Amino acid sequence: MLPVPIREIADTWASIYSNSAALRSAISFAHVGGLVGGGGCALAADRATLRAFRRAPDVVAGEVHHLHGTHNVVLAGLAVVIVSGVLLMFADLDAYLVATAFWIKMGFVVALFVNGSILVRTALRVETGDAAARTGLKRASIASIILWFATTLIGAALPNVL
Amino acid sequence: MSCKHQSRREFLRQGGCSLFTIGALGIAADVLLPVTAIAGAGSAKEKTYQIPPADGVNVDRGAHVMLVRYANKVYAFSMACPHEQAAVKWLKKDNRFQCTKHDSEYTPDGTYTTGHATRNLDRFPIRRDGASVIVNLERVFQSDKHADAWAGAVVDG
Numbered sequence: 033m034l035p036v037p038i039r040e041i042a043d044t045w046a047s048i049y050s051n052s053a054a055l056r057s058a059i060s061f062a063h064v065g066g067l068v069g070g071g072g073c074a075l076a077a078d079r080a081t082l083r084a085f086r087r088a089p090d091v092v093a094g095e096v097h098h099l100h101g102t103h104n105v106v107l108a109g110l111a112v113v114i115v116s117g118v119l120l121m122f123a124d125l126d127a128y129l130v131a132t133a134f135w136i137k138m139g140f141v142v143a144l145f146v147n148g149s150i151l152v153r154t155a156l157r158v159e160t161g162d163a164a165a166r167t168g169l170k171r172a173s174i175a176s177i178i179l180w181f182a183t184t185l186i187g188a189a190l191p192n193v194l
Numbered sequence: 195m196s197c198k199h200q201s202r203r204e205f206l207r208q209g210g211c212s213l214f215t216i217g218a219l220g221i222a223a224d225v226l227l228p229v230t231a232i233a234g235a236g237s238a239k240e241k242t243y244q245i246p247p248a249d250g251v252n253v254d255r256g257a258h259v260m261l262v263r264y265a266n267k268v269y270a271f272s273m274a275c276p277h278e279q280a281a282v283k284w285l286k287k288d289n290r291f292q293c294t295k296h297d298s299e300y301t302p303d304g305t306y307t308t309g310h311a312t313r314n315l316d317r318f319p320i321r322r323d324g325a326s327v328i329v330n331l332e333r334v335f336q337s338d339k340h341a342d343a344w345a346g347a348v349v350d351g
Contacts, residue, residue: 047287050297124283124294126229130255194281194294 034125042125049123062116067187070109071180074148077102078173085170092166096155103152110144127194133186140183147175227251227302229284232261234329241329245322245351251284251302259318259329260284260291264302268351270318270329271304276336277311291315303348306337313338317347 034042049055077099084095121128128134151172157165232252234241246252246263253260258273260282271291275282280295290307291300298309306314314337319330327349335344 043286046283047285050283050285050292051288053297126231126253127255127281127283127294130231191280191294 042122045119045122046124049119059116059119062112063120066109066112066116067184070106070113071184073102073109074106074176075180077106078176081173082170085166089163092169093159096159096169099155100152103148106148114141124194131190131194133190133193137183137186137190140179140186144176144179144183147172147179151176227262227264227284227286227289229253229286231255233257234259236328239330239332241331242323242326243329244326245349249351251286253284257329257331259331261327261329262302262304263351266351267303268320268322268327268349269304269347270320270327272316272318272334274316275311276306276313276316277309282315304337314344317344319343320347320349322349 049059081092081095081099084092121134151169154165154168154172158169227250229251230246230253232243232254234243234254234257236242238257241254241257241259243252243254243261245268246261249263249265251260251262253273255273260271260273262269262271271282273281275293275295275298277293277296277298280293282291282293282300284290285292289302291302291304292298293309293311296310298311299307300311300315301307304315304317306312316334316336318334321328321330335347337344
């Protein structure tokens with residue numbers, strides 16, 4: 033049972049959202065655009081990191097340096113995805129809160145943040161010359177690619193299983 | 195650059211008006227049909243629900259049934275929009291159903307008003323059993339194919 037103020041906000045927002053095609057388009061664009069921008073940069077960086085592992089160690093160090101610049105773009109993309117996602121959720125709150133697929137998606141989003149944090153910390157260790165961290169960075173990059181696609185998949189399925 | 199200052203009296207008057215408006219909106223919201231989650235008893239073929247004590251929209255997501263009490267009548271609608279079977283949601287503030295995919299709109303008794311759909315919300319056969327209603331989930335009445343049955347799929351609340 034939701035608190036009355038939250039219920040009122042959700043009902044009001046659902047009405048505003050459902051009565052404006054422009055608003056729905058803008059929020060959908062923000063959600064997909066954030067995913068394309070943030071996730072696209074993350075996937076490109078992960079792929080470049082994995083490719084660098086097949087080359088000399090100094091190539092990996094150079095790629096790790098680029099990874100730090102990508103991190104802020106990915107975080108900005110995720111922020112847009114989350115804000116627009118909250119607005120989408122409040123437009124049909126009752127349906128989302130009881131949807132198993134929604135909570136699986138939230139689990140993947142949390143996993144993305146945790147893995148992103150591990151990836152950044154591991155990359156710092158690699159940059160300082162810690163050879164043992166290289167395997168961790170490789171694993172985190174592979175996990176990042178899997179998690180981005182898994183989140184996109186469940187996100188695509190979600191509207192169809194509500 | 196000029197700056198318009200608000201007097202204390204103006205501030206209180208405007209604040210009072212704002213509070214009155216918020217209060218009025220809150221009272222208005224109470225007369226709109228609320229939405230409640232329910233779960234029917236029975237099998238996958240037939241569900242039994244208590245007749246709602248007041249007008250409102252009661253959603254059984256497991257059975258994909260929306261049990262609506264409106265103007266002393268009780269209806270059992272399928273949650274699937276007749277257009278492309280997407281979920282229909284209740285918009286309390288607008289007092290209507292709306293498809294989440296292509297925005298077809300329906301009145302509380304399931305009558306289609308606008309959008310991509312070409313018929314009313316499908317109704318399940320429903321019958322009264324004391325203080326409960328029994329909903330048959332094995333078939334639905336479509337307003338364009340079974341107009342009489344669709345119109346008759348209602349019990350007094």
